[in-house]
Amino acid sequence: MKSMPALVKSHAAKGLELMSVAVPEIGPRDLLIKITKTAICGTDLHIYNWDSWSQKNVKPPTTLGHEFVGVVEQVGLEVEDYKPGDRVSGEGHLVCGRCRNCRAGRKHLCIQYKGIGIHTNGAFAEYIAFPASNAFKIENSVKDQVAAIFDPFGNAVHTVLAFDVTGEDVLITGAGPIGLMAVSLCRHIGARHIVISDVNDYRLEIARKLGASKAVNINQSSLSDTMQDLEMKEGFDVAFEMSGHEGAFENILSSLIHGGKIASLGIFPSKVTVDWNLLVSKGIEVKGIYGRQMYDTWYKMSSLLSSGLDISSVITHEFSFDEYEKAFQLLQSGQAGKVVLDWAK
Ligand SMILES: [Zn+2]
Numbered sequence: 001m002k003s004m005p006a007l008v009k010s011h012a013a014k015g016l017e018l019m020s021v022a023v024p025e026i027g028p029r030d031l032l033i034k035i036t037k038t039a040i041c042g043t044d045l046h047i048y049n050w051d052s053w054s055q056k057n058v059k060p061p062t063t064l065g066h067e068f069v070g071v072v073e074q075v076g077l078e079v080e081d082y083k084p085g086d087r088v089s090g091e092g093h094l095v096c097g098r099c100r101n102c103r104a105g106r107k108h109l110c111i112q113y114k115g116i117g118i119h120t121n122g123a124f125a126e127y128i129a130f131p132a133s134n135a136f137k138i139e140n141s142v143k144d145q146v147a148a149i150f151d152p153f154g155n156a157v158h159t160v161l162a163f164d165v166t167g168e169d170v171l172i173t174g175a176g177p178i179g180l181m182a183v184s185l186c187r188h189i190g191a192r193h194i195v196i197s198d199v200n201d202y203r204l205e206i207a208r209k210l211g212a213s214k215a216v217n218i219n220q221s222s223l224s225d226t227m228q229d230l231e232m233k234e235g236f237d238v239a240f241e242m243s244g245h246e247g248a249f250e251n252i253l254s255s256l257i258h259g260g261k262i263a264s265l266g267i268f269p270s271k272v273t274v275d276w277n278l279l280v281s282k283g284i285e286v287k288g289i290y291g292r293q294m295y296d297t298w299y300k301m302s303s304l305l306s307s308g309l310d311i312s313s314v315i316t317h318e319f320s321f322d323e324y325e326k327a328f329q330l331l332q333s334g335q336a337g338k339v340v341l342d343w344a345k
Pocket residue numbers: 041042043066067151152
């Protein structure tokens with residue numbers, strides 16, 4: 001049996017292990033993908049730290065990783081749309097195909113999806129066995145680094161396109177990589193003022209480069225001062241919650257215009273207190289966003305990039321896969337945007 005290196009959550013404890021594991025066998029509808037680059041997600045950091053969410057969701061040993069780009073090496077007997085040599089990324093939510101939403105074509109709302117690198121072995125390895133139906137071909141013009149972050153880029157696209165932002169004033173809470181990509185997307189599709197808030201100055205600086213009108217450290221200045229600076233009178237038209245931080249909703253509700261809209265992507269560590277009466281009296285519309293639309297969001301990502309959207313400055317560091325400890329520590333420190341691991345050597 002051939003073996004390969006993989007980054008594995010090997011034990012129910014903090015940390016990860018670089019191990020030699022068997023190269024996976026593929027089924028008739030799978031691709032064997034040789035991984036080129038992967039990116040580290042906040043979810044991977046949670047699993048590394050073995051927090052209470054991870055303890056409930058991950059059963060060691062599991063190979064992590066769901067953000068990847070690679071090259072097809074082998075195709076299963078029933079695969080028709082892919083051939084060896086195709087460069088692909090892929091949708092990491094494996095859906096059941098049988099529930100009402102799946103059958104209605106709303107696969108992102110599947111009631112029993114599984115996540116690769118969480119519930120099944122993932123892409124932090126030399127190879128992954130991956131369902132062909134979940135793969136997505138990458139255009140030649142897209143660099144490997146950018147292709148490796150299609151999964152979180154898709155979260156940004158799915159969220160931002162939930163409401164019309166053309167000519168509108170937009171508030172983004174949370175300047176993690178997805179918030180940063182949302183800034184450049186809002187700019188690309190014609191929002192007017194784009195204000196992003198966080199407490200991390202390193203990331204707020206990236207937001208300025210990506211086209212934010214104001215990147216606000218919420219510990220140092222308020223959104224109402226920012227709105228005055230921008231001569232905004234009645235509030236933001238649309239807000240994207242991308243922080244998962246307790247105070248975010250309060251800031252959003254008080255600074256949205258009457259009839260404003262919220263698309264909410266961030267996951268909160270515990271229940272959130274919301275001034276529901278304010279939400280009702282302002283006539284606010286809220287939409288929860290999970291994953292990416294299969295596969296509308298993927299086609300949108302591809303065409304947005306070919307129409308000139310540039311998200312590359314959200315990627316700040318790249319390491320070889322065997323330097324994973326360094327990469328995770330850097331991400332833990334918050335002094336990074338997106339961190340990529342290289343597997344092609
Ligand atoms: Zn992710």
